[in-house]
Amino acid sequence: MEETMSQNKIVDALSYLSIIFAPFIFPFIVWLVTSNNQDMHETAQKAFLLHLIPVVLTILTVMLLGITGLTTRDSQVTGIMFIVLALLVGIIDFGMFVYNLYLGIKILIAD
Numbered sequence: 277m278e279e280t281m282s283q284n285k286i287v288d289a290l291s292y293l294s295i296i297f298a299p300f301i302f303p304f305i306v307w308l309v310t311s312n313n314q315d316m317h318e319t320a321q322k323a324f325l326l327h328l329i330p331v332v333l334t335i336l337t338v339m340l341l342g343i344t345g346l347t348t349r350d351s352q353v354t355g356i357m358f359i360v361l362a363l364l365v366g367i368i369d370f371g372m373f374v375y376n377l378y379l380g381i382k383i384l385i386a387d
Contacts (some may be wrong), residue, residue: 283384284316289321293379295373300327319383326376330369339366 288304294302307320341361345354 284313285386287316288319288362289380289383290379291320292376294323294324295327295376300324300331303327323376323379326372330365333365333368338359347369 287310291306303320305321307317307324310316310320334345341354341358344357345351348354
């Protein structure tokens with residue numbers, strides 16, 4: 277029983293820490309294959325969604341900048357918007373990265 281708990285803990289932590297080596301792919305696979313283990317399943321689902329936030333946010337930002345560039349045809353407006361959005365998205369993406377690391381380490385050091 278203790279070994280299973282230890283394995284669950286490692287997989288749960290890796291679901292969050294995979295933001296370093298396999299963002300959203302590892303938690304998605306764990307989420308698909310752990311339907312029989314509710315705790316691991318929920319942790320993988322949460323990690324998957326947390327990993328998707330930066331990806332979706334970045335894609336939406338690029339789309340918004342493209343639409344702005346095409347519709348305004350004003351490079352100054354598009355440039356300023358790019359700088360502001362790039363900084364904002366960068367801060368949010370970095371925050372999500374650190375938060376995922378925090379959650380993974382928290383699971384590993386929990387008793």
